[in-house]
Amino acid sequence: MAEPLDPRMFDPVCPSSAMPIQIGDKWTAMIVLCLEGGRRRFNEIRVPLRGITPKVLTQTLRAMERDGLVTRTAYDENPPRVEYELTELGRSLLTLIAAARAWSEHHLPALLEAREAHGPASASSRWSRGTESGSPQGRGPSFR
Amino acid sequence: MAEPLDPRMFDPVCPSSAMPIQIGDKWTAMIVLCLEGGRRRFNEIRVPLRGITPKVLTQTLRAMERDGLVTRTAYDENPPRVEYELTELGRSLLTLIAAARAWSEHHLPALLEAREAHGPASASSRWSRGTESGSPQGRGPSFR
DNA sequence: GATACTGGTTACCTCAAAGATACCGGGATA
DNA sequence: TATCCCGGTATCTTTGAGGTAACCAGTATC
Incomplete structure (x- = not known):
């Protein structure tokens, strides 16, 4: 819990960019994984989720809080400190995420191979990136 | 395989409308379940997927074919006949879908309860439908 | 001749998620 | 006085999945 999160925790070049599995919205599963090791602060979570804007992180965390997946604790300090922690319910998603990772592995x-074999030119729709740029957009990095 | 698909196979009022799990795009998991019992024809698949338009079904099936999840067999008859069947890879998604269903169950x-308790008024964003109409839009019916 | 059937295709539109960018309050620190 | 820090807000724009509606080929049937 004390150790900082690895900025390379989610590899943007990871093949699971193409993974056909999504838990919650785009960032939910990654946030769950960020909190797996214990409570984390807002800007701490932002590190591995490279590219997430504060707006999107806020609204994702708010939705997760509303759904009982995380708790939010604001300390009345200065500068402000807010910590997010997985609830039991949020923690229950870990097994599901593990199942998704196992499937991926x-x-x-095979999926990627089929995709490449079937239409090397037309394979640039859906889950894969349209352009060949490595920019972290498109469907964004998934958990690996 | 011979038995027709149940039109009520996917309940549009099903609570898993709010389920935070998605396999592939909106319809992929349901199509996999439709094909679980054996090969099916285009219009046969449309029945339980009430409301899916041929365009969307076509493009979903094409993507699944490209990814090696289904095979498409067109018979040179008249009127035309096309059959879709799960591949081994597509079949492998069944365990994942089962895991998602188990989580749901x-x-x-608890998630729904948390959502209702937290913000009965603001609960109308994200995975739940914005309007209260029962129209088959929004995130659409998920598998139950 | 008109209609139906199957398995689509095409053009157009809508809408919500997500991203870009800028800004904020308020105490601590320089 | 000015700047930094943290955890956000506010506003605008983009994007792309998905929906609507119309049309198609080719044969068969009414």
């Missing part, structure tokens, strides 16, 4: 290569 | 009530 076993079957994603 | 165990934890979705």
Whole structure:
């Protein structure tokens, strides 16, 4: 819990960019993984989620709080300090995420291979990035 | 395989409308479930997926075919006949879908309860429908 | 001749999620 | 006085999945 989050925790070049599995909205699963090791502060979570804007992080966390997946604790200090922590319910998503990762590990290569074999030119729709730029947009990095 | 698909296979009022899990795009998981029992024809699949337009079904099936999840077999008959069947890879998604359903069964009530308790008025964003109409739009029916 | 059937295709539109950018309050620190 | 820090807000723009509606080929049937 004390250790800082690895900025490379989610690899933007990771093949699971193409993974056909999504938990919650775009960032939810990654946030759950960020909080797996214990409570984290707002800007702490932003680090591995490179590119997430504060607006989007706020609204995702608010939705997760509303759904009982995380708790938000604001300390009346200065500068302000807010900590987010997984609830039991949020923690229950970890097994599901693990299942998704397991599927990915076993079957994603086959999917990617099929995609490449089927239409090398037209394969640039849907889950893969349209352009060949490595910019962290598109569907964004998924959990690996 | 011979039995027709149940039009009520996917309940539009099903609580998993709010389920935070998605496999592929909006319809992929439901199509996988439609094909679980064997090969099916285009218009056969449309029945339980009430409201899906041929355009969207076509593009979803094409994407699934490209990714090696289904095979498409067109018979040179008249009127035309086309059959879709799960591949081994597509079939491998069934365990993942089962995991998602299991999570739903165990934890979705708690999520819904938290959502209702937290902001009865503001609960109309994200995974729930914006309007209160029962129209089959929004995130659409998920698998139950 | 008109209609139906199957499995689509095409053009157009809508709407919500997400991103870009800028700004804020208020105490601590220089 | 000025700047930094933290945890956000406010506003605008983009984007792309998905929906609506119309049309198609080719045969068969009414």
